[in-house]
Amino acid sequence: MKRTSLALAVAAGTLGVSLMAQAEFIKASKASIEARNFYFSRDFRDGAGQAKSEEWAQGFLLRLESGYTDGTVGFGLDALGTLGFKLDSGGGTAGSGLLVPDRSGGSQDSYSGLGLTAKANVAESLLKVGALQLKNPAIGSSDSRLLPQVFRGAQLVSKDIAGLTLDAGYLDEVNNRNSSDYEDMTLNTFALSGIKISGANQSNEFLYGGGTYKLSDSLSAGYYYSNLEEMYKQHSVNLVHVLPLGDKQSFKTDLRFARSTDDGSSNIDNKAFGAMFTYALSGHSLGLGYQKMSGDTGAAYVGGTDPYLVNYVQIGNFAAKDETSWQARYDFNFASVGIPGLTFMTRYLTGDNIDRGAASDGKEWERDMDIAYVVQNGPLKNLGVKWRNATMRNNFGRDIDENRLIVSYTLSLL
Template identity: 65%
Template sequence: MLKTPIARGVALATLGATLAIPTMAQAAFIEDTKAGLELRNFYFNRDFRENPGQSKAEEWAQGFILRVESGYTEGTVGFGVDALGLLGVKLDSGKGRAGTQVLPGAYGDGAPDDYSSLGLAAKAKVSETVLKVGTLQVKNQAISSSDSRLLPATFQGGQIVSKDIQGLTLDAGYLNRHNWRNSTNNEALNWGGKGATVANTEADSFSFAGGNYKLTDNLTAGYYYSNLEDIYKQHSFNLVHVLPLGDQQSLKTDLRYARSTDDGSNSNVDNKALGAMVTYSISGHSFGLGYQKMSGDTGFAYVGGSTDPFLVNYVQINDFANADQKSWQARYDFNFASIGIPGLTFMTRYVTGDGYEVGAQDDAKQWERDMDIGYTFQQGALKNLNIKWRNATARSNYATGANRFTSADENRLIVSYTIPLM
């Protein structure tokens, strides 16, 4: 499949764009260039249980993710370019089974045979400060590009990250377009939060500024301000502390708080989101307990499309972020390397939430149980090949209606392998 015209075209265009700067072709620019092709095979099955419409979504596809990151030219200001080539090829789908976001296509529609996109970003570096403009994968507590399907989501815009001061990371950006994880074109940004009335769900831009500071060796604090134009403003705080308890033991505390309000008269956003996760680790075992509480007139505010909200109880299917919802999480992880099986990992968690309203249901409840099993081959011909199975069960005490995610059984099987090219 690597020899298909689409795959070959994306690869050649991406590599060509990266090297098409003859005046900059200095030693560091070429020598520091990194390139890799990730092959990602993704099977997705979601059974909607009692949903009166489509009974399930099931698709299988092969993805090709070509990442090229150049070095920088010499001088006080170094210049470079990054490229991202994406190709998804349908292996199995059908009308009545689409809607997994593995492939393009809404519920009830068929998926195309393939889809692809090419993104470029120019970059400049001064000391430890880097400015990028173009196609971006952003990941911070204000906004995070999702990479939980066949291909990653991207944004168009600019971002500057500075690490010139030891222990301090400053981060600011402006985004104006969004390419969903199952799309080929950049679209307007839109509202994706819970419970608010938004007159116009599309926004011209999303801006953010903030950073993280390592207060001590074990304590890191973070703060971000963000604004989805004419829809919401948000202040987000994060505090992470890791307490060593002895040989191969630690206690990690992750505290999160966000205050979201409306921006202008286009919406009525009003939310306070509190989250806490405490994790005790010993040898290869980790035991976690989490709590999340929404208060205010609406649920959590975040950008729609393919983004991951910064919430402790944002899990495989649900985010437990409805207005006034309270939720608890119990989680267990085990790394089999501790007993001599490196590369094998296991995770399971249970989240339950209640105390919120859905339509006429004034005491809505829901729960979700997740399980992940992953293995990365350590040697031989399959070295670095990764296999992961993700299973989830979600239930609620109210009719699903248009929200087909509240009661579902889900399985995902992902096989991935990255080929170094440079």
Template identity: 60%
Template sequence: MSKSLLARSVALAALGTSLTLPGMAHADFIKDSKAGIELRNFYMNRDFRQDGGPNPPAIPGKGGELRSKAEDWAQGFILRYESGFTEGTIGVGVDAIGTLGIKLDSGRGSTGTGVLQLDRETGRAQDDYGDFGVTAKLKASNSVLKLGTLMPKLPTVGSNDSRLLPQSFQGGWLNSAEIEGLTLDAGQLSRVNQRDSSDHEAMTMTGGTGRGITGTAGVTSDEFNFAGASYKWNSQLTTSYNYGELEDFYKQHILNAVHVLPLGEGQSLKSDLRFARSTDDGTTNVDNKALGAMFTYTLSGHSFGLGYQKMSGDTGYAYIGGTDPFLVNYVQIGDFAFKDEKSWQARYDFNFASIGIPGLTFMTRYLSGDNVDLGAGVADGKEWERNTDIAYVFQDGPMKNLGIKWRNATTRSTFGNDLDENRLIVSYTLPIW
């Protein structure tokens, strides 16, 4: 997708919106509209550190020669438009998102970070890629129905935005908040546009060594149904139930409770408890129970967290490929959700605003997992991961809204790749109106 194509698409969408709303009151539609463009410069380097198997990916077209690293650098443009609603019993509105990714540097033997779209035949990173999506929306009272391009952030399906461009879906989504404290969600997704793709494809499920899931080879799905309810009992406690079903793959029930206990001025203890039950649907053997708990003590700008996660059943955790799973130990590289895996996490955050430096944040964490069932006659798998994030967003002056983030990760595994990884992200958000 070229810049000119992206611009033409946005213009045509705006024209189409004006033509489909004749005679309607446009005051709120226009007055409540907002638009902005995010410029995202993304560099990522991933070093494969293991000496022996399991092996890192092979270099496309190199006769099985293994790569020692994956490295990409690209510039992204994300244009977002969100309208208000027309007046009347049923308000009408439209949202739109246009994305464009441009390759700055990527070698044939070192691409494959998920930052750039790859050519299906040659395996080379394409010079540019992108997408354009429109969402029609209808509002009645405190309920909104959206049809078109969606980026849900729900326990059953979490749109991923950890690379150059965000992941999106096609489908319908109803969100209702008619009763105070109660939020209802229901919908269906049919296609996914992955973060490194401009194609709208049928959905698949995350797999891999150690997950123990069978029956997924060559299978895709064009139907993911979801529904959920969240209730805020008071300012401290929120509970929720969510259901998701990826046709031909799995069915899933998720329970979640979040409680924040005030402990005095500038102090609190947050408890986040999660349980998921996943079973097969169609040809797979999915059978998983996932228990997770994260406890975070906050004192002024400091946060200290301890987490525990346990998998049980015949397989590991199931979720749509490329999405963010609703797991307390899902982090930069791993999800610690393999068959029978038990894992724990220790985390520390500091917000420098507490000492007079707003915009500067720091995070570090360490996770360790073991007891992974790799099959009969094979020793149980183990893995660990360490993450560090440092980020700064300029608060004022000529560089206001300019953000710089460095993400570092190291992971070691007895059944997967050993990786050292660095991501440097420079972003700037420019409001248009």
């Protein structure tokens, strides 16, 4: 009887701890669904080939984030479910990146995906394994179309040392913005980059490691190393300083440098320097950017991602071989005049000195404008509307006029 009573007591205690852990796992969970309605129009102003890329699509993103089980090591599980479907693709206007291409040159009617991420937390360190969306100087998942770019791999982030954030990861596959399948990663190639690849442009291993250290309340420095197997190796450093100048005033300095070299199957040889200086006063921000490419090729980064370049903008990256570019930018937040949720941005970039071989130097310019509003209160709270307009001209490729209209709504489920 005593043994039976003891066994029952142990079983009851174990069950109680398990239920408590499960309760914390569920209690701290979050869930939301985002609906995105996306219209994209890119008008090629001249030259042979497709005259326009124009599509309209609807997307849904279901995000689930669990809490953690109790104990020294807390375990959890996240999920990202995505669904996109075509509303209109016109005749011969596919290729916007909103939808999955089909074999006829058009777009598929719908596509979907499900990404699961297991996670483990110890003190201030977090390990994630599975579907990942990343944003750091080594690699940045793109989310500028209907559905986001998602990688498969593992990431460890540690903040156990005060002021220091360490970040390391391993990736082997990517599910791109207009795809429903995971595939090998690629090296990004673009006009006048000077990049050449021997063999297939495919890699199933991307490694990175680095971190950011906060030297003071106003100054932080970072370093990252990354390697896309067989394609390139990269060392990048950055320095960010924010100088308070008085009431609602500041001056921000953002400096970035990356050194990229080949890793066997490419000719990558690039030094990318960028600097962005921004003066902020109340709701106004005025920025001036400079970017310089040197070496035998343009900048190196994983295909489809957002590179860590100050002059990477809506259409162009201003990162061709030997290119020098400047940016002037203005932002205004209407909350400063009593209209919270309304923002405006415009910028102008110009680049020259691009290596075109025997031809004259390449030149390009781009003007962008964003205006966005997010409803702050009432039954339509969190409803967002954004219009993105861009014009790009150059002397080596096709001119582009582009418009994007995005209507989004996020509903919290938990």
